[in-house]
Each structure stands twice: as structure tokens, then as C-alpha cells.
Amino acid sequence: MERLNAASIAEIDRIVAEHRNQPGPCIEILHEVQDSLGYIPFEAMEKIAVATDTSVAEVYGIVMFYSQFTTEPKGKHVINVCLGTACYVKGAQQLVDRVQNMTGAEVNGTSPDGIFSLDATRCLGACGLAPVGIIDGKVYGNALLDNSFMNAIRKLKRAEEKAR
Ligand code: FES
Numbered sequence: 001m002e003r004l005n006a007a008s009i010a011e012i013d014r015i016v017a018e019h020r021n022q023p024g025p026c027i028e029i030l031h032e033v034q035d036s037l038g039y040i041p042f043e044a045m046e047k048i049a050v051a052t053d054t055s056v057a058e059v060y061g062i063v064m065f066y067s068q069f070t071t072e073p074k075g076k077h078v079i080n081v082c083l084g085t086a087c088y089v090k091g092a093q094q095l096v097d098r099v100q101n102m103t104g105a106e107v108n109g110t111s112p113d114g115i116f117s118l119d120a121t122r123c124l125g126a127c128g129l130a131p132v133g134i135i136d137g138k139v140y141g142n143a144l145l146d147n148s149f150m151n152a153i154r155k156l157k158r159a160e161e162k163a164r
Helices: 006-019 027-037 042-051 056-065 085-089 092-103 148-163
Strands: 077-082 116-121 133-135 138-140
Touching: 006 027, 006 042, 027 042, 027 056, 042 056, 077 092, 077 148, 085 092, 092 116, 092 148, 116 148, 133 148, 138 148
Parallel strands: 077 116
Antiparallel strands: 077 133, 133 138
16 A cells, blocks of 8 residues: 655544544545545545544545445546436446546546546536536536537646646
8 A cells, every 4th residue: 555645644633633522424534634635545544533533434435335435545537428318328337448548547537647537427416418418526517529628638637737
């Protein structure tokens, strides 16, 4: 297992310390760690378990139960493609294939260069815009025929490559 860097450990300690004397479940702490680090490393689960007087297994169970939590580090940019029925019928799989080809990220994985994560999601409640893609929280409708979605990914890729 890869060790966390000191900054990440310090960030986990800060978040846990902030919530140490607050009653209630550890879910708020998990949210903060996820927002701050982009994922929930095992070390965070251990520290949260100690701070909330629970077991690591219980914290792990919560992390696994809620789909918004992830134990894997995400890429710098997170791309979601809806694979709900309406989006699937309108070509979401083709969209996934295009994103994979452009970024090198597998579905529910991260590109080898660490720039992009690609997540398949369930219905986002925007079926009228099918197929729907999201980049870093920004929603793109009709993403197969309208080039905005793929163009936005292309632009991010170029910018990241330029910055290296
Ligand atoms: S199926 Fe994709 S938004 Fe509903």
C-alpha cells in the first residue's frame, strides 16, 4: 500500500481534531476528508475510528455503503457519463468509448497520467438531455451530438499537457 504524504496526514489530523468532540456519526468527517483529498485513504478510516470511538470495520462499512465515497485516489479532473436507461439508449456507451480513447482512463478508473478519472453513473435525473456527461461537476447534455463535452475534455487535456 502506498504511504500518504505528510500534508495529507496533517489534513486528516486537522479534520478529525475539528470533529473530535462533536456527537453524531462519522459521516461528516468522511465528507470533509473526501472533499479535501479526493478520496478516503485507509489511514483516514483508522483515525476516524479512534476519534469517534468506533471500529475501522464500521467506518469502512459506511464508506462502502455510500457511492459518493471512494477509497481510490481520483484524477485531477473527474468525468462522469450517465449509463441510465435513457442515456444508454441515446448512445452513452459510445460516449464512454470516446472518453476512454481520449483520456486513457478505464471506466471507474483513472488515466495512467493521473489527469482524468472516468466514472459511470446511474440516472442523474436529466433524462431529457440524454446522453449526459459531467466534467468536474459541470453538466453537458446531448453530449454525443453536441461537441461541447468532448471539446471540453480535449481542452483540459491540452492544458494539462502544456503545463507539464
Ligand atoms: S438516464 Fe441519464 S440522466 Fe436519466
